[in-house]
Amino acid sequence: MADVAREVGVTAKTVSRVLNDDGPVAVETRERVMEAVRKLGYQPNLMARNMRVGARDAAIGLVIPEMGNPFFGTVAGGVESVVRPRGLTLIVGSSSETAELERSLVATFLARRVSGLMIVPSAAGDHRYLRAERAAGLPIVFLDRPAVGMAADHVVSGNREGARQGVAHLLAHGHRRIGFVGDLPAVLYTRRERFQGYRDALEAAGLPFDRALVESGHDQEAASAAVVRLLALPDPPTALFAANNFASMGAVVALARARRRDVALVGFDDLPLAEVLEPPLTVVAQDPAAIGTAAAELVLSRLDGRPSRAACREQIPTRLIARGSGELPPSR
């Protein structure tokens, strides 16, 4: 900047004024500055600017479990689409679903003095350590799952209601024994909610809950094995509800391997090839981009000074997409 100023024969401050459209500058001076900027290829140093101006970085920190997962990738895309037009940069890190990495990422972001924090919390974490930051006015929003140990803004899917609808869909097609295949029970929020939705649907239909019909597995293989166990029961289910996309894929694989075209299936979360499967997969689709945009807008509204101390929760509705696999009649 000093170089540009020298070139034109003015002070750095004048250059600054030109570049920020701040204060009155003579038209001629402005033009000469602009030309010098071009000539010297000068680019203002955002770091220095951020430091001087706000002590806050014009950036939003986002923690997701995994970048390769299209669900979270799409969430991130939603966030970016809202945040960029506001001149904010997106800083991303993946936690591999571990509380430790998540915390270290958050520490890095805080050290950078980001303007907002968006976190897809990992299951095992405890977020009390963020209370001070939140109290200090830093916008913090949790995505896909709520924070643990702290009341904070969060945006989640309508997991319970979505699952209820999916299971109700199977019930409507005559099924009475419906298996549930989910992630490991432990503490995972989404699994808990969806399981509740499953029970809601059964209860609304006046059906008993049978613990034997509930199986779990953390990845596709484990989910496959879980499905095999369910089908081997003395009184096996005629339909399955898969509570996440790994479970869906596992179920699809297991059914295909066993050549069981007679078992109905509804999966939670849409899959790219769902419509090409045999039979096409009926799903309860989430809207990951909407989760991202809603959360980002929440951050921006906090940034714009919505003061409300109260934590707010936003639910993004799911959508049932009937394609065939959920419409099979019970086989017995």
Add this chain to the structure above:
Amino acid sequence: MADVAREVGVTAKTVSRVLNDDGPVAVETRERVMEAVRKLGYQPNLMARNMRVGARDAAIGLVIPEMGNPFFGTVAGGVESVVRPRGLTLIVGSSSETAELERSLVATFLARRVSGLMIVPSAAGDHRYLRAERAAGLPIVFLDRPAVGMAADHVVSGNREGARQGVAHLLAHGHRRIGFVGDLPAVLYTRRERFQGYRDALEAAGLPFDRALVESGHDQEAASAAVVRLLALPDPPTALFAANNFASMGAVVALARARRRDVALVGFDDLPLAEVLEPPLTVVAQDPAAIGTAAAELVLSRLDGRPSRAACREQIPTRLIARGSGELPPSR
């Protein structure tokens, strides 16, 4: 920092020394400083540090076309896994495959004084504007596609050889008329390379090239339509080579809709549910994570002062995964 110093009764500089393990500090002082840091919840300001120390931000800027696309998401994950252990933060933006957004993202990153730039270039771009930065020593690496108008480091898949292998696989199973379904021809690098591989394979087998067997479409629907056109030819292909994952999905859908179980298919790029399809999809798999890690290591090596002016190119090999769809015999 000043607060911490006051609390302990030392100078800011001493606090700085403790925090950076820099210079000798009495054990007792160190402990008192640490305690004050904890007590006051002090966190060093990375922006200020970066500015003072290097005038470079300890961050890497990454431009990808789309975050929701698992291919690029996985690439980003690979980058992060290499870059984070080195204490570098990842800043990401998506270009939606437009040169304009790409350029504006790059401008933002440059303004932040990132330590390195990684770009998946969009098709229409021209990267000459980056020559000055590169000459000034900023590590710049292009991913998945080379830069346009500038010699620069890049890491790409073995597109041509991979496509050749995929098509050779079909030839080995007796096919003589093999359709090619790719993205729009225009300028897209990967499409061009894969098309060359297709022709390489034909030529090696002594087969004539038939322009009528080449069709294009930019998304899944268009690719489906392209396949329909191919199958409606007077002398239709008995096998198809789909040059990217949209084309693969489109082909799968088209074949399923037409109930054509007799057409062999090899796709470029693996798909999550490939093995569940009927028949399971044979693919030429890329290794997106490896592209990301290789590119990141290239950036780091440049950062560590590998001076070489020469641009270097790295190819990540592909892998043929035979699953069934590519092993169907010709139907006539």
Add this chain to the structure above:
DNA sequence: ACAGCCGATGTCAACGTTGACATGTGTCAA
């Protein structure tokens, strides 16, 4: 006993930018 050195800390300035305030020049109304 004294030079020399090491360990512990302090002082000052600088990184690149902008906010607060000051200065100087010309214009216009009274």
Add this chain to the structure above:
DNA sequence: TTGACACATGTCAACGTTGACATCGGCTGT
């Protein structure tokens, strides 16, 4: 003619850190 005011620009300090160099007391070796 003069005071007021708008405009164009300059000066200085500060944001939070750390590099370069200075200071000071005590320990070592001869």
